[in-house]
Structures are given as structure tokens and as C-alpha cells.
Amino acid sequence: MSKLKTDYKSLKENKEMRIKEIRADEATNEDGIKKMVVEGYASVFDEETLIEDYNLTYIEVIRKGAFDDADFTDCCLKYNHGDAKGILARTRNGSLKCTVDEKGLFIRAELIDTTDNVDIYKCIKAGLLDKMSFCFTVEEHELDQSTKPIKRYITKIKKVWDCAVVDVPAYDGTSIYARSRKIVETELNRSKSLENDKKTLENVKLERLKAKIKGGFM
Secondary structure, X not given: OEEEEOOOOOHHHHOEEEEEEOEEEEEEOOOOOEEEEEEEXXXXXXXXEEEEEOOEEEEEEEOOOOOOOOEOOOOEEEEOOEOOOOOOEEHHHOOEEEEEOXXXXXXXXXXXXXXXXXXXXXXXXXXXXXXXXEEEEEEEEEEEOOOOOEEEEEEEEEEEEEEEEEOOOOHHHOHHHHHHHHHHHHHHHHHHHHHXXXXXXXXXXXXXXXXXXXXXXX
């Protein structure tokens, strides 16, 4: 298994996105006022996820401890990762909480009472919206090419940029995911190139040995 540390020129140019389920819940504050709460696991440790995109297929696993040094500064909860509906919650004011436990990364958000937030909350509660995506940057990962399909183990996440309630959980066609695929594809090609160079060197050594043996009998 090859250990790889990704050297990014710009963190924002290499965001990755993954989809998980989200649910709605009701809570009551100290004044007896009901709060709109949405929550769910954005990531589950050691869970295998099949990633398929055109000619590249691999299994991805986020290892326990991957979030230990991750930056959650001013992480926001949005709708479809856009700004059209504004910010639903954010860590800066405490309305969004990102908690890493034994299972994975748990997201809990308290939505303020706005028209858009109420509509989104009702859709989640009715099951019309049930997927959550989180956008992140990987700092270190490992590739295991001994299996088919190959496995990518994410061991260190640099930053969690935002989370989002999403209505179309199809990240494989987005430019964000395409860059994730490109990273893995590039490293696979580099690994194959190194393997070919190794075989070439071994062949050269073998030919030299054959020539030496042949010369010894002449």
C-alpha cells in the first residue's frame, strides 16, 4: 500500500464531496419554543463507499482519526452548496455543531425561523430531502492497488469547508468530484510509471548479466 501526501497548490481547487443521509428532528429550548433541528452523520469511519466515474472505479474508506486535526473554522450548512437560500447554520455562531465521535463525523444544525429554512425543514421532515453532502480537502491518503477495485484510504482531512442539504445526490458529474477523480487517477498513473521503470531497469540488468555470462564462455 502506497502512502501519499497530496501537495495541493490551492485547497479551494481540490475540494471533494460525499453524500450521506440527513434527518429532521424537533427540540425545545428553555422557553418551551420548538426548534428546527436537522442532523446526521456526514461521514462514517471505515465504511466502504464505491466511487464510480467513467473509466475509474475505486472503493474509498475514511479512517478513524482522519478528522483529528481537521479545520472546521466557520463551516456552514447550505442548500445544494449554494448561496441562493443563504446560510442555514454555521459553526461561528454555534447554530452548527460538527462532532467527531467513535462512529464518524456527526452534524447537528439548529435552523432559525426564516421562510426558506422552514420550507427546507418541512421537506426534510417529509422525506423529500434526505441527503446531506459535506465538502472537504484531503491532506493524506493511501492507495491499495492489490485489490480490485483498488481502495483509497483517507487518513487525514485538512479542512471541512461546508455541509449542505442536497436534492440531487449526484456528485460524480460535478467539477469538484472530477478533480478528486483526477488526483487518484494521476497517482495511479505515476505508480504504474514507477513500476514500468523498475521492470525496465530489471530487464537491463538481466541483459547485462546474460552478456557477461555469454562473454565468459567465449
